[in-house]
């Protein structure tokens with residue numbers, strides 16, 4: 231498969247042919263940076279881990295250039311950091327036994343450029359080769375502009391898929407902003423409790439990100455734990471760890487529905503809920 235960037239990287243841990251690796255993929259996640267898949271799509275990774283008929287694939291859109299660097303990585307050049315981050319993503323794919331991971335090597339600025347069609351074309355190529363029934367994306371209330379850029383490019387690509395190839399489940403998940411604020415009926419609870427050691431090890435792979443003291447590994451596991459405990463004030467925790475997600479299928483079913491309109495309607499429902507509670511007493 232030929233992608234727009236010549237440095238795009240296809241990695242298949244068990245060295246199956248790419249065509250077969252995409253074909254066997256049932257769960258697919260599309261993230262902006264090396265480590266995003268492991269933070270927001272752990273539900274998919276764990277659901278497929280060592281499973282005989284399920285397989286997880288990942289697409290990481292950017293090349294990790296311009297990433298912040300501290301501690302032991304403070305003096306590394308952009309090029310060196312990009313190589314390290316690419317290797318970390320490959321290691322995570324090994325550890326999580328992914329079907330494949332594709333790193334498309336875009337700059338953040340290209341992802342945020344509404345005129346750039348290459349990103350969504352590349353995503354569409356992978357989507358068309360996969361038979362993924364469940365897809366995980368960034369969420370539309372995320373505060374990282376590159377995450378929103380990737381979400382929009384992914385939706386553009388998904389909307390171009392022929393009807394029979396569209397996923398059955400499309401989840402938008404948490405990274406830079408959690409989704410606890412959504413009304414319970416507006417969010418989907420994705421169980422992230424399986425294989426706790428794997429969950430932790432996958433996050434620790436990204437040493438370039440956490441070595442300077444930014445403990446994404448601890449924060450991500452802590453968030454999942456908090457999501458499970460604060461879900462229901464009366465019941466004991468059914469799952470010990472949860473990722474919250476928004477069901478984005480309405481956007482695939484209705485091409486006239488905008489991402490902005492859809493998301494703000496969820497915010498309005500949140501607002502009305504607070505209003506009702508406060509008025510009630």
Ligand SMILES: [Zn+2]
Nearest residue numbers: 262263266377
């Ligand atoms: Zn990210």
